[in-house]
Amino acid sequence: MKQVGQGVRKKDAMALLCGKPVYTQDLAPAECLCVKLLRSPHANAMIRQIDASAARRMPGVACVLTHEDAPRSRFTLAGQTYPEPSPYDRLILDRHVRHVGDPVAIVAAESARAAEAALRRIRVQYEVLPAVLDAEQALDHPVLVHPEDDWKALCDVGADNRRNLCAQEVVSQGDVEAELAACDVVVERTYRTQANQQCMMETFRAYSYMDAYGRLNVVSSTQVPFHVRRILANALEMKKSAIRVIKPRIGGGFGAKQTAVCEMYPALVTVRTGRPALLVFTREESMTASSPRHPMTIRVRLGATRAGDIRAMDMYPLSNTGAYGEHGPTTVGLSGHKSLPLYSRANAFRFAYDVVYTNTMSSGAYRGYGATQGLFAMESAINELAHTLGMDPAALRARNMVREGEQMPAYYGETAQSCALDRCLARVQEMIGWADKYPRRVLENGHIRAVGLALAMQGSGISGVDTAAASIRVGDDGTYNLMIGATDMGTGCDTILAQMAADCLDCDVADIAVSGVDTDQSPYDTGSYASSTTYVTGMAVVKACGLLREKIVAAGAQLLGCAAEDAEFDGTCVRCGGETVSLRDVANRSLAAGAQELFASASHGSPVSPPPFMAGAAEVDIDPETGEVRVVDYCAAVDCGTVVNPNLARVQTEGGIAQGIGMALYEDVRMTDRGRMMSNSFMQYKIPTRLDVPSIRVEFEQSYEPTGPFGAKSIGEIVINTPAPAIADAVYNAVGVRVTDLPITPEKVLRGMGRL
Amino acid sequence: MRIELTLNGQRVCADMPADATLYELLRAQGMKSVKCGCETTNCGLCTVHLNGRPVLSCSQLAARCAGAEVVTLEGLQDEAQLLAQCLADEGAEQCGFCSPGLVMNVLAMAHELRSPTPEQVDRYLAGNLCRCTGYMSQRRAIAKYLKMREEGAR
Incomplete structure (x- = not known):
């Protein structure tokens, strides 16, 4: 039976469901020091004096480290490939603290209570500086977030710390102004997307210890073990070869753990004390000093003919990277490059952006990575254009959207070799009952029901950047060990990669043991982010299995005394003429008398990043008395190429949509006017419960991606992109209120209705 | 302080600080299925059975569980x-x-x-x-x- 396309149970499912101790904190040795951080109460301040002597004398305290004890080389915490685009603007501990929550001191003690008591004994004198909190004011503001001389950008991303500028670029094709001037209708709008927390259930955490060889070992809940090794080496001024990073099971990532938020603190403690150390972020820390979605203000101009042909698109996002530049220069790029290409028939486009530093928590990577922000703006603008033209938003899209075989100028000129977006749009309208329900109806209880829809795309890995290797070997009795550096964070990549290997080797998924990730032993992989694992690592697995197959055939042929080209392998036996030799015998003979071990390894990177596509449609119920919006039904039709594991792809989609509903309606990182976090727990930062997500229905419209493993593209990120614009338009269709700044709260709806 | 209770059918005697929660006691006893996700009683990750009823172990004072029957997933x-x-x-x-x-x-x-x-x-x-x-x-x-x-x- 073919394994690709089956809803195979995840290899680790039963262990996870039965509560086995498989996560970072579960594995940490009992003798670990407990690490806690003292954090800045000020948004911008210089530490004048810090006195840790009383804290150091407290019982059970092993060490207290301040900026005076930390290395002085700047680095970035962003987990990205060489050459790193995020500026080197951080120290482990700095004299200059740049947001409320920036670490001031590290305490390590025998217990959490001892560490907390010591934190309270550290005396800090701050010189409080004026802060720049508003991204709109940040560029060329007299207050500089990074005035230091040793700030540096490794890539030319248009950064200038003397202007609070983290990145800047303009790309265009055609004459946008001339095209817009010639259009019958021009829609110009500004949209705002808020910061969002990933809220993975397992907060940031890592533990470290020195091993028998005197090397620093770090076990971390991370999506990017190899990047963490480099980042720690930079931060600690150590050789990369002196560090080993291990990823156990991870309790969710969603991009948060593509930034090395926590690893350096226990690592520094272990380096200084020689003792094992564990740091577990509280939920409050994960809410106040982490790596949330970049908030963006996005201006969009769309020009069209009266008949509804889109001629020109102009987009300008202003992105707030916060106090540090992690993922600042790169997230913003996706806001345009993964929204404008949906309408690639336009004659001209322009995409210009600024990314600014402010004295707020550093932003980072969150599922969608800029595309989510850009698509809220773009898809909202498309809906507004449809209403301006008096057209059905679905019909406007059908007229303009990209189709298979078409070139996408705003997507680096790539061609959509696999694209079922037309089928997705048609399917999602059938699923939600668009023909009957658009735009609205009033229920007997006075509530209003309405529908709205949106399209989305993403990428599959980073073209020309991501690289993945996979290794596979045949062991005793013909068993397989697949080694990967991609990081299963609950998504199931260990399983779907085994499904691919099983089909390549004509065996069962159970015959493939998978292990990852240990930077000493796993093949290199940039990590699981940018929707890369299925597409990039998957292809590395296919290549490696192909090589291994050749070796098995050759070894079998040798045993049978025939030529390799005359032999074939069916998964259990190598055959040649009428003779056969079992895989078991081939394997066991390869492990004796100096025979060649049956092992293969292959790397893969892709010059293209084929977009998955989807259409999402929301049906909302609005209480006009309270302004409350409830999503009563959400439908999605997704083209992720070949669906490798329908169960896992479906759960990815449902989960991404639920997160998108949270972004649309509830979730908002809010600060006081002094930069203090107000949304620092699940009390203030509401994520959807099962009562908020009554129905999500998902169908797949498969295409076949010729450059992907078994025709597959990605699924992980695209699925978060449609809810915000679809729900925003459903709200408009219901009550005529256009909410342009997320989230869509009852207050904004009522205010729009003139009732507040 | 010493707290005696029945954990997954076994009598145990735990030495815990007076302000410790049941969650802390259970982790200290090696019950690693019990997770903490929020510290504010919002997430449900630390749910265990206390005298047959589901409770959030992060919001139960360990001392008040003296004499109680506690069951974690390890016991089920x-x-x-x-x-x-x-x-x-x-x-x-x-x-x-x-x-x-x-x-x-x-x-x-x-x-x-x-x-x-x-x-x-x-x-x-x-x-x-x-x-x-x-x-x-x-x-x-x-x-x-x-x-x-x-x-x-x-």
Whole structure:
């Protein structure tokens, strides 16, 4: 039976469901020091004096480290490939603290209570500086977030710390102004997307210890073990070869753990004390000093003919990277490059952006990575254009959207070799009952029901950047060990990669043991982010299995005394003429008398990043008395190429949509006017419960991606992109209120209705 | 202070600070299925059974559990198998970090409610947050589990 396309149970499912101790904190040795951080109460301040002597004398305290004890080389915490685009603007501990929550001191003690008591004994004198909190004011503001001389950008991303500028670029094709001037209708709008927390259930955490060889070992809940090794080496001024990073099971990532938020603190403690150390972020820390979605203000101009042909698109996002530049220069790029290409028939486009530093928590990577922000703006603008033209938003899209075989100028000129977006749009309208329900109806209880829809795309890995290797070997009795550096964070990549290997080797998924990730032993992989694992690592697995197959055939042929080209392998036996030799015998003979071990390894990177596509449609119920919006039904039709594991792809989609509903309606990182976090727990930062997500229905419209493993593209990120614009338009269709700044709260709806 | 209680059928005597929570006591006893996701009683990850009722162990003072019967997922491995298989067959565990708390609450619900409606199930489990799944796969799995459990009882 073919394994690709089956809803195979995840290899680790039963262990996870039965509560086995498989996560970072579960594995940490009992003798670990407990690490806690003292954090800045000020948004911008210089530490004048810090006195840790009383804290150091407290019982059970092993060490207290301040900026005076930390290395002085700047680095970035962003987990990205060489050459790193995020500026080197951080120290482990700095004299200059740049947001409320920036670490001031590290305490390590025998217990959490001892560490907390010591934190309270550290005396800090701050010189409080004026802060720049508003991204709109940040560029060329007299207050500089990074005035230091040793700030540096490794890539030319248009950064200038003397202007609070983290990145800047303009790309265009055609004459946008001339095209817009010639259009019958021009829609110009500004949209705002808020910061969002990933809220993975397992907060940031890592533990470290020195091993028998005197090397620093770090076990971390991370999506990017190899990047963490480099980042720690930079931060600690150590050789990369002196560090080993291990990823156990991870309790969710969603991009948060593509930034090395926590690893350096226990690592520094272990380096200084020689003792094992564990740091577990509280939920409050994960809410106040982490790596949330970049908030963006996005201006969009769309020009069209009266008949509804889109001629020109102009987009300008202003992105707030916060106090540090992690993922600042790169997230913003996706806001345009993964929204404008949906309408690639336009004659001209322009995409210009600024990314600014402010004295707020550093932003980072969150599922969608800029595309989510850009698509809220773009898809909202498309809906507004449809209403301006008096057209059905679905019909406007059908007229303009990209189709298979078409070139996408705003997507680096790539061609959509696999694209079922037309089928997705048609399917999602059938699923939600668009023909009957658009735009609205009033229920007997006075509530209003309405529908709205949106399209989305993403990428599959980073073209020309991501690289993945996979290794596979045949062991005793013909068993397989697949080694990967991609990081299963609950998504199931260990399983779907085994499904691919099983089909390549004509065996069962159970015959493939998978292990990852240990930077000493796993093949290199940039990590699981940018929707890369299925597409990039998957292809590395296919290549490696192909090589291994050749070796098995050759070894079998040798045993049978025939030529390799005359032999074939069916998964259990190598055959040649009428003779056969079992895989078991081939394997066991390869492990004796100096025979060649049956092992293969292959790397893969892709010059293209084929977009998955989807259409999402929301049906909302609005209480006009309270302004409350409830999503009563959400439908999605997704083209992720070949669906490798329908169960896992479906759960990815449902989960991404639920997160998108949270972004649309509830979730908002809010600060006081002094930069203090107000949304620092699940009390203030509401994520959807099962009562908020009554129905999500998902169908797949498969295409076949010729450059992907078994025709597959990605699924992980695209699925978060449609809810915000679809729900925003459903709200408009219901009550005529256009909410342009997320989230869509009852207050904004009522205010729009003139009732507040 | 010394706290005596019955943990998964065994008498244990734990030495804990007076302000320790039941969650801290259980982790210190090696009950690693019990997870902490929020510290503010919002997430449901630390759910265990206290005298047969599901509770959030992060909001129970350990000292007040003296003499009580506490059961964690470590103590319900056999009973959890069928539910775990139903969830696994939907891919509903995803990262799995919220799974032990969910499993404990579903097992409690199955004892407490007879043939619950889907709405009753949602309300019973409303305090069990999950960030990965969007809850749909959990609904499918739990409905299957409840049906199989009832059929098994007949």
